[in-house]
Amino acid sequence: MSKIKGLVCKECKKEYPAEAIHVCEFCFGPLEVAYNYEYIQTKISKEKIMNGPLSLWRYEDLLPIESTPTVGLHTGFTPMIHAKNLGKKLGLDHLYIKNDSVNPPTLSFKDRVVAVALTRAKELGFDTVACASTGNLANSVSANAAQAGFKCFVFIPADLEAGKILGNLVYNPNVVAVEGNYDDVNRLCSEIAGEYPWAFVNINLRPYYSEGSKTLAYETAEALDWQAPDHVVVPIASGSLLTKIYKGFHEFERLGLISGVATQIHGAQALGCSPVATAFKKKTDFIHPVKPNTIAKSLAIGNPADGFYAIKIAQETGGVIESVTDEAIIDGIKLLAENEGIFTETAGGVTVAVLKKLADQGVLKKGESVVVYITGNGLKTQEAIAPTVGAPSLIQPNLKSFQDTLKKELQ
């Protein structure tokens, strides 16, 4: 008996073996892992989870690997913070921040999906891993491939932030900078994946890779004393993360670990790349692709593959998908930093700005529990915020100089 039954098309339900494939040959729908939940039910319990490793692998029974975890052994189990200061500002008594900006080893939620994908890549016998990335994923694949002994190719848009480019190079993978946007990189990588026998984590390993995101929901429920929150606010790039957070809560409910899940799932996009928010507002599930133009490069996917499912989930759960301007994103980064001491990247700025918008609109209410997902670290996108944070006070190394400056500051 195995926890993995195989893969199944999310659209037409045709079944496939659990190999490195991601698309239904009949309808082009995405393939998903099909689990044997009856078997998992006999294995999993709250006690077992609570006595498990302090990483995402404490939920191993619900992750699509067949042997034992070999990659990302310290990833996940990130802080869940009761954000009292920010909550007070926004009029929310039970606001929580799930802080993946400090997720090991590369400081974004992508370490979760890569831990699962690379463990699975080893099981399937690959010696080379690759990805198409807006930055964080490439950082994580580069670092984890170095540690796990894979050959590695990462493909990124050429105009990424310096920190995200250097954050690949230091691990010495093959970094390929494509002259185009992320959608160009994605298209090219789909073609490359058809020609080379590599494990592209977000292409042919996508059914396994994407499951790693569920652990954000599991950790949330566990941290809330085995309850799902009333609301979550999730950034949307491809839409995959939002769908997996939804799935995570509902799997826990199905297995009896939590009950009464009624979480409203809200999505956050940057106005300069908001195809999902636009379709949501128009009440259509047809997503028209866009050419991204925003400082939130990690969310700049103009042709989001899971946008359709993200809209369905927001509609079904009573959630809202909102977008915010680049100015609001900067304000969001500062709001989080100044109130909670957390420096997030532009994607986190998007999420906080949408959180504020939803609080202002009364969608989120004072007594309700709200979890906001901070998925990346601000040190990686310094360019975005640098022009707006001012400069240090420059003084001579004597007391008078300091006192003069202090007087000026106080005025």
Place this chain on the structure above:
Amino acid sequence: MIKVRIPTPLRRLTGGKGEVDLEGTSIAALINTLEIEFPGMKERLCDKEGAVRRFVNIYINEEDIRFHQGLETPVAEGDEVSIIPAIAGG
């Protein structure tokens, strides 16, 4: 002739070929020609109403046809067309 790149999931229909050269004046015409040469192709790319399926992306010279005129996008000698399944990002 127009070069059409075939994605891995459809290569079973083309006898393993990753590229085929076809004649046609629009994307819609190319899909019809594909269907004649490789039966089964059209039902995989298009739904019952004839629209491109939700999870199929078609590009002409590296540009998504939805930024042009969709299925009615004209094609000419020397153009390159790619058919690619939608994939998630990061």
